Amino acid sequence: MPHRSLRGDATRADAADPLAAHRDAFVGAETSLVYFDGNSLGRPPRATAARLSRFVSEEWGGRLIRGWDESWMDLPFAIGDRIGRVALCAASGQTVIGDSTTVLLYKLLRAALDFQMVADPERVEIVVGRDDFPTDRYLVEGIAAERGARLVWVDVDTTRGVDADLLDAAVSRRTAVVLLSHVSYRSGFLADGTELTAIAHRAGALVLWDLCHSAGSVPVELDAWGADLAVGCTYKYLNGGPGSPAFAYVAERHQGTLVQPVQGWMGAADVFSMGPVYRPADGMRRFLSGTPPVLAMIAMQDTLDLLEEAGITAVREKSIALTEFALRASDALLTPLGVRLASPRDPAERGGHVTLSHPAMRAVTARLWRQDVIPDYRDPHGLRIGLSPLSTSFAETLTGLEAVAAAVRAES
Ligand SMILES: Cc1ncc(COP(=O)(O)O)c(C=O)c1O
Ligand SMILES: Nc1c(O)cccc1C(=O)C[C@H](N)C(=O)O
Structure with a gap:
């Protein structure tokens, strides 16, 4: 039952993740939407609305042109x-x-x-x-x-x-x-x-x-x-x-x-x-x-x-764990459907996103967006899965890849 053990592993990985609490610092983390595109546009931190509002009322509104010098x-x-x-x-x-x-x-x-x-x-x-x-x-x-x-x-x-x-x-x-x-x-x-x-x-x-x-x-x-x-x-x-x-x-x-x-x-x-x-x-x-x-x-x-608090070393550790988990899930769920990995398999040669290739990926991406699963598509046939270490969870990663598998089946 590879599927079931993946879900258990995702739950355990989230429970053990030292950066898990940071996910709640982002707008939308509480919804069921799966976000695989933080490598194009990151989610807004919750603190940002207040920071922007404060800037408008106190600095821009209060200091006006003096703000430049100050x-x-x-x-x-x-x-x-x-x-x-x-x-x-x-x-x-x-x-x-x-x-x-x-x-x-x-x-x-x-x-x-x-x-x-x-x-x-x-x-x-x-x-x-x-x-x-x-x-x-x-x-x-x-x-x-x-x-x-x-x-x-x-x-x-x-x-x-x-x-x-x-x-x-x-x-x-x-x-x-x-x-x-x-x-x-x-x-x-x-x-x-x-x-x-x-x-x-x-x-x-x-x-x-x-x-x-x-x-x-x-x-x-x-x-x-x-x-x-x-x-x-x-x-x-x-x-x-x-x-x-x-x-x-x-x-x-x-x-x-x-x-x-x-x-x-x-x-x-x-x-x-x-x-x-x-x-x-x-x-x-x-x-x-x-x-x-x-x-x-x-x-x-x-x-x-957030980065200062977490440290870039911990961020990289989580990033590798997320992409490794995504590859394991993809090997189990997507390789049997003819999906190929279009990223390095060695984590030392891989950054924060992985690309999965299949001739149907353009249509798969459109289908996923309609279901609130948001990766992006890059030619040729590449579905890019961006995993933001501060805001992406292991459970979200698995839910998204399960949706990719269903969409590949539907579009093949
Ligand atoms: C690798 C790379 N270089 C350059 C850019 C261009 O940046 P901008 O559109 O902000 O000028 C992007 C993203 O858009 C990018 O991913
Ligand atoms: N910069 C973008 C934009 O203004 C609109 C849509 C997407 C983007 C992107 O960031 C593209 C991204 N740099 C990429 O790697 O494809």
């Missing part, structure tokens, strides 16, 4: 430093909240490429994975056209991501910048940050990490890796809300030399002197451009509180 100008750096400390193992003064992920990737990629091409005119190549998230691929195409750079595409199996062997073969003394996904949006493949950074550095390249599917879910150690640059979303595992602004990391050693191309007044040396020409600020301020989206960066602080 705290808002500093907020992108204060929250950035917190993300650095809690989720990225980055010393303070290197992480800032800015624009969208897409815009920050553009700004940092351009800054790194321009720096490299001036230092050595033969370094004109950008290395990027052929299967990376669309915004990453489209950006490098645009930047290459803008700057006369060349793209080196790393071909990747859709069930994995760029690994050490593939990167080693792609870089050379012509490589200026390598853009890497730490956790692949499609397969959940988890890259080795230390090893890949070292490979890029041996070739003389700078590395820009896309941490969208890592931050708040798997440990990231930017300073220890020797990373140069990183960008990541805050609306996934950091629960910042739809469209909450991204963070950017620039290693301290690069902050005096890299100059980003969107030269707005908020990145200038003396913002309110409003001088005749742009002079980039020192430190991380130069990576800002316009007025910081203060309202949109308020909510993520609630999840930073």
Whole structure:
């Protein structure tokens, strides 16, 4: 009776889970809806409604324009430093909240490429994975056209991501910048940050990490890796809300030399002197451009509180336990129906989501959404199961996978 023992195991795993109580901190955890998409948009923490309301009445409503001097100008750096400390193992003064992920990737990629091409005119190549998230691929195409750079595409199996062997073969003394996904949006493949950074550095390249599917879910150690640059979303595992602004990391050693191309007044040396020409600020301020989206960066602080309390090591332990349990349930319930695993089986190579492949998965996803079971679908034939360590339970995971099995049967 594999099914029954799975239910018993889910109940026991929830009872033994040291992070189980955190689930109640999220809106909707009390309902029967199964949420497998926290890796696209995390659930709202319950504390966020009061935090936002307080901000509107007391800070925005009470302090009005004085709020900028009193705290808002500093907020992108204060929250950035917190993300650095809690989720990225980055010393303070290197992480800032800015624009969208897409815009920050553009700004940092351009800054790194321009720096490299001036230092050595033969370094004109950008290395990027052929299967990376669309915004990453489209950006490098645009930047290459803008700057006369060349793209080196790393071909990747859709069930994995760029690994050490593939990167080693792609870089050379012509490589200026390598853009890497730490956790692949499609397969959940988890890259080795230390090893890949070292490979890029041996070739003389700078590395820009896309941490969208890592931050708040798997440990990231930017300073220890020797990373140069990183960008990541805050609306996934950091629960910042739809469209909450991204963070950017620039290693301290690069902050005096890299100059980003969107030269707005908020990145200038003396913002309110409003001088005749742009002079980039020192430190991380130069990576800002316009007025910081203060309202949109308020909510993520609630999840930073939870993460700080839980610790990223415990979060990773739960994440591995959840994905291992999901694979066991999938082997029992879905493999007999012809569903294939499209993620690494080794937990050391897997982030917080798993992808299950079957020709019917597009229709399966639509059917599941109508039943309040919410995974997402990514080509080719992939059902992505996002398991947020702070808000997903083992019982919810099993209920969702049982629903997937019924939907595959109905759509096959
Ligand atoms: C890996 C990855 N990179 C970049 C993005 C783009 O982020 P945004 O739409 O916030 O600019 C996303 C998610 O949308 C993503 O998953
Ligand atoms: N950013 C998104 C959005 O604005 C709408 C719908 C989905 C998203 C996503 O986050 C997609 C996600 N990054 C992915 O990995 O597919």
